[in-house]
Amino acid sequence: MSEWTAADIPAQEGRTFLITGASAGVGLRAAAVLAARGASVILACRNGDRAAAAAGRIRETTPGASLRVVLLDLSSMASVRRAAEELRHGTGAIDVMVNNAGIMRAPYRRTDDGFELQLATNHLGHFAFTGLMLDLLLAAPGSRVVTVTSPAHRQGHIDFGDLQSERRYRRGAAYAQSKLANALFAYELQRRLTAAGAKTLSVAAHPGGARTELNRDMPWLFRGRSWGLARPITHSAEAGALPLLRAALDPGARGGDYYAPGGWLEFTGAPVRRESSRQSRDPELQRRLWEVSARLTGVTYPL
Ligand SMILES: NC(=O)c1ccc[n+]([C@@H]2O[C@H](COP(=O)([O-])OP(=O)(O)OC[C@H]3O[C@@H](n4cnc5c(N)ncnc54)[C@H](OP(=O)(O)O)[C@@H]3O)[C@@H](O)[C@H]2O)c1
Numbered sequence: 001m002s003e004w005t006a007a008d009i010p011a012q013e014g015r016t017f018l019i020t021g022a023s024a025g026v027g028l029r030a031a032a033v034l035a036a037r038g039a040s041v042i043l044a045c046r047n048g049d050r051a052a053a054a055a056g057r058i059r060e061t062t063p064g065a066s067l068r069v070v071l072l073d074l075s076s077m078a079s080v081r082r083a084a085e086e087l088r089h090g091t092g093a094i095d096v097m098v099n100n101a102g103i104m105r106a107p108y109r110r111t112d113d114g115f116e117l118q119l120a121t122n123h124l125g126h127f128a129f130t131g132l133m134l135d136l137l138l139a140a141p142g143s144r145v146v147t148v149t150s151p152a153h154r155q156g157h158i159d160f161g162d163l164q165s166e167r168r169y170r171r172g173a174a175y176a177q178s179k180l181a182n183a184l185f186a187y188e189l190q191r192r193l194t195a196a197g198a199k200t201l202s203v204a205a206h207p208g209g210a211r212t213e214l215n216r217d218m219p220w221l222f223r224g225r226s227w228g229l230a231r232p233i234t235h236s237a238e239a240g241a242l243p244l245l246r247a248a249l250d251p252g253a254r255g256g257d258y259y260a261p262g263g264w265l266e267f268t269g270a271p272v273r274r275e276s277s278r279q280s281r282d283p284e285l286q287r288r289l290w291e292v293s294a295r296l297t298g299v300t301y302p303l
Helices: 025-036 048-061 077-090 117-138 151-155 171-195 228-233 237-249 283-297
Strands: 016-020 040-045 066-071 096-099 144-148 201-205 258-261 271-273
Touching (some): 016 025, 016 117, 048 066, 077 117, 096 117, 096 237, 117 144, 117 283, 144 237, 171 201, 171 283, 237 258, 237 271
Parallel strands (some): 016 096, 144 201, 201 258
16 A cells, blocks of 8 residues: 555545544544535534634634534444434434544543443444434435544453453553444444445554643553653654545545554554454454444444
8 A cells, every 4th residue: 555645635625524533633624624525524523612713713714614513422322322313313414424532541531321431432322322323324325424443452352341440440451442443343234334335444543652731541651742761653643634534535445454553553543454363353252242332332233
């Protein structure tokens, strides 16, 4: 694959992109690039002030940007259902949905729905939101769902015996579990789309080590804007947005592809197609997690 940059993105006028967590980090950078190419971008964010500030930043470089903010807190099923309802009534078809929002190594918290916070935000919220938005995606020719995972998925283990970490909570393990869940979800969604004869593609991607705000709960040696000791193995948030954008736009993408930076350990470099872990490709694990997620969230897919 040749080196891919934002300059490879053609005009996107007339296309609608829905990005979760577009108020900061790689989601904001991806939204800015798409808006500059003429796309309509829906910023699905939990904090209205931060979303408005993000929209303001995008408009500094693209004054005529077509942007819409929808309030979405992925850690709350009530909020997920409200946001989906709002979008279903005020939006036509959606061309690309980027399941990007995430938190890493958060202190233990149970959400109002009784879920562990990282699993709720990173996986269960996106599982439910995608299911509730799917018919708007199915209505758009050439549509895609991009789900953002992490190299941490390789250390992940889905603990069905203690999915919500009630017996034991380890921040890093809970993050890795949620990011493995993102990859398993992306591939199982593709299998189900294919089985239903749908043309929508489901693709996984991750930004590598991108200097965003994701490190707020890291040990202090890795915190701050510089990412401290981790700086040499990270790249900018703009560079981190590129694998997501390539997954969303590459005309050569196939359902179930996995886009990541091409460099050492997938941390930095231009975006390329790579291989995710063997575990993430396990169809039995994918199916089992899907069924558990559907039961926990009460969302069934229209496939
Ligand atoms: N940066 C990296 O090195 C790296 C590496 C691998 C994977 N990733 C993945 O990349 C994705 C984006 O992360 P980032 O690095 O851009 O981090 P970030 O700068 O912290 O941005 C995260 C975004 O997610 C939003 N968010 C958090 N909790 C949410 C919730 N409950 N509901 C809705 N939105 C929520 C945040 O909203 P607020 O603005 O309100 O906080 C923010 O917009 C994540 O899925 C992460 O796991 C990042």
